[in-house]
Amino acid sequence: MTRLQVLGAGAFGLAALAAFVGTPVPARPGEIDVNQLAGMIAREEDHVTAIDLAGWIKDRKPGLRVIDVRPVEAFDDFHLPTAESVPLPSISHAAFKTTDTLVLYSDGGAHAAQGWVLLRSLGYRHVYFLRGGLGEWLDDVMNPVIPATAAPDAKEVFKRTVELSLYFGGRPTVGDRPAATPTSQRIEAMKRRGC
Amino acid sequence: MSGLVLATMIGVAFGWTLERAGLGSARKLVGQFYLRDLTVFKVMFSAIVTAMLGAFWLSRLGIIDLGQIYLPETFIGPQLAGGLVFGIGFVVAGLCPGTSCVAAATGRVDGVATVFGMFMGVLATGLFLPRFAAFYASTPRGAFTLPEAFHLPYGTVVLLIALVALGGFTLAERIEGRR
Amino acid sequence: MIPARAARPYANPYYAGIALGLVLLASFVLTGRGLGASGAFASTASGVVHAVSPSTAAANFYFSRYLADGARPWRDWLVFELAGVMVGAWLSARLAGRLRATVERGPRVTSLVRLVLATAGGGAMGLGAVFARGCTSGQALTGGALLSVGSWLFVLGAFAAGYTAAPFLRRAWQ
Numbered sequence: 001m002t003r004l005q006v007l008g009a010g011a012f013g014l015a016a017l018a019a020f021v022g023t024p025v026p027a028r029p030g031e032i033d034v035n036q037l038a039g040m041i042a043r044e045e046d047h048v049t050a051i052d053l054a055g056w057i058k059d060r061k062p063g064l065r066v067i068d069v070r071p072v073e074a075f076d077d078f079h080l081p082t083a084e085s086v087p088l089p090s091i092s093h094a095a096f097k098t099t100d101t102l103v104l105y106s107d108g109g110a111h112a113a114q115g116w117v118l119l120r121s122l123g124y125r126h127v128y129f130l131r132g133g134l135g136e137w138l139d140d141v142m143n144p145v146i147p148a149t150a151a152p153d154a155k156e157v158f159k160r161t162v163e164l165s166l167y168f169g170g171r172p173t174v175g176d177r178p179a180a181t182p183t184s185q186r187i188e189a190m191k192r193r194g195c
Numbered sequence: 196m197s198g199l200v201l202a203t204m205i206g207v208a209f210g211w212t213l214e215r216a217g218l219g220s221a222r223k224l225v226g227q228f229y230l231r232d233l234t235v236f237k238v239m240f241s242a243i244v245t246a247m248l249g250a251f252w253l254s255r256l257g258i259i260d261l262g263q264i265y266l267p268e269t270f271i272g273p274q275l276a277g278g279l280v281f282g283i284g285f286v287v288a289g290l291c292p293g294t295s296c297v298a299a300a301t302g303r304v305d306g307v308a309t310v311f312g313m314f315m316g317v318l319a320t321g322l323f324l325p326r327f328a329a330f331y332a333s334t335p336r337g338a339f340t341l342p343e344a345f346h347l348p349y350g351t352v353v354l355l356i357a358l359v360a361l362g363g364f365t366l367a368e369r370i371e372g373r374r
Numbered sequence: 375m376i377p378a379r380a381a382r383p384y385a386n387p388y389y390a391g392i393a394l395g396l397v398l399l400a401s402f403v404l405t406g407r408g409l410g411a412s413g414a415f416a417s418t419a420s421g422v423v424h425a426v427s428p429s430t431a432a433a434n435f436y437f438s439r440y441l442a443d444g445a446r447p448w449r450d451w452l453v454f455e456l457a458g459v460m461v462g463a464w465l466s467a468r469l470a471g472r473l474r475a476t477v478e479r480g481p482r483v484t485s486l487v488r489l490v491l492a493t494a495g496g497g498a499m500g501l502g503a504v505f506a507r508g509c510t511s512g513q514a515l516t517g518g519a520l521l522s523v524g525s526w527l528f529v530l531g532a533f534a535a536g537y538t539a540a541p542f543l544r545r546a547w548q
């Protein structure tokens with residue numbers, strides 16, 4: 001074979017190998033310390049509440065990154081303020097700083113919780129997720145409710161909630177919480193309100 | 196600052212390689228479209244396949260991050276239309292923007308004329324662009340790759356392109372051989 | 375200048391292509407971006423418009439991009455890269471005895487016609503490159519290697535148009 005034909009064969013070989021391998025993304029093995037993670041989960045050190053997150057966003061906590069692990073279409077439709085879209089399948093090659101505070105969320109919280117395990121396995125330390133998902137944000141930040149019959153100190157705490165809620169364009173109310181509606185419907189209703 | 200020094204050095208290598216291949220000669224370049232001299236196809240696709248395979252494997256081995264490399268955004272309508280107009284201009288002038296600089300630097304006055312024409316073309320188009328802003332910004336797809344468009348794995352597309360290129364080279368040798 | 379008959383033959387196109395691909399790859403690795411050419415024309419044009427009429431430049435969405443944040447359009451990556459292209463081309467030609475002040479043209483046209491055609495063709499390429507956000511260097515080579523859909527559409531369009539227009543321009547080249 002001529003030198004060029006050798007090169008051509010080489011190129012074909014590399015290309016065929018590329019097709020076999022499939023993706024140019026390097027395989028990153030993660031390490032899971034089961035005991036450590038189980039302990040953190042039991043001590044509830046793995047998640048934050050929507051109110052916590054709202055406070056962090058409002059106070060512009062340094063290094064805070066709000067990560068939406070849902071598909072891009074869901075992100076485009078509605079996402080939390082300052083959130084970034086990192087769909088779960090691509091989480092292994094997201095480039096975060098190890099000093100950042102990462103807060104993951106999804107619709108209900110399950111995928112975000114799984115994302116928490118994945119990111120911790122890749123070595124990130126300051127990772128949390130929103131346990132109640134978007135639903136918790138809509139409930140506790142956008143439409144917080146306090147019963148009229150609540151105790152005075154509860155109402156005192158609620159003032160901070162009201163302050164946060166109004167900051168994000170929410171509607172705090174006093175009274176009974178209406179029956180639960182699916183998250184998607186509530187998102188639609190909120191969008192119609194134009195927030 | 197070192198970024199600009201690097202840019203210049205890369206440019207020197209770019210210009211050197213183009214001139215070595217003879218792509219500073221309009222008659223040679225145009226030969227592609229009369230099936231007389233298929234150097235343009237051979238150089239361009241050898242380069243694409245080399246860089247494509249190199250980028251894939253460097254990324255796979257963790258040496259570079261493909262996601263960090265700037266991928267030009269896709270605008271289906273304007274880029275297809277722009278390509279058509281560009282192709283016509285290419286056959287009329289016999290040189291493209293990069294090779295016109297090669298030609299000009301090596302003494303070809305037609306290269307200088309092409310550079311001048313290109314500058315005026317970009318200038319005039321830019322000045323009138325606001326009137327065509329709608330078309331200019333139409334059909335955006337963001338950073339859109341062939342694997343995403345055809346729902347194929349990245350590596351499979353790499354292989355397909357390599358096969359097309361290698362097949363094209365074989366065909367090119369036959370076409371040139373017949374002359 | 376070295377006489378033309380001492381000029382060396384051109385390099386093998388496949389090896390030249392591989393070398394070009396390696397230059398492109400080096401650019402990816404060292405700078406995180408690929409090659410380009412038409413962008414340098416755009417930033418230069420922005421500089422000119424700004425010099426003549428800053429308000430026109432600022433009001434034009436295409437040119438103002440190159441002037442954002444007080445950026446100086448001459449100190450643009452692509453401008454320096456193209457300057458390098460000319461240096462590299464000159465060096466290569468000098469060493470190969472291919473430097474020649476000449477007008478390359480087909481045998482049936484005069485130099486003047488050739489220069490008019492070169493200018494006109496350049497103008498069309500400028501128009502096409504603006505809408506396509508690049509040219510053969512930026513879109514075909516760089517975007518092609520990175521599998522960008524728009525870049526491949528550009529390449530296919532350019533080749534299709536070239537082959538279609540070529541028969542009408544035979545007189546200019548053959």
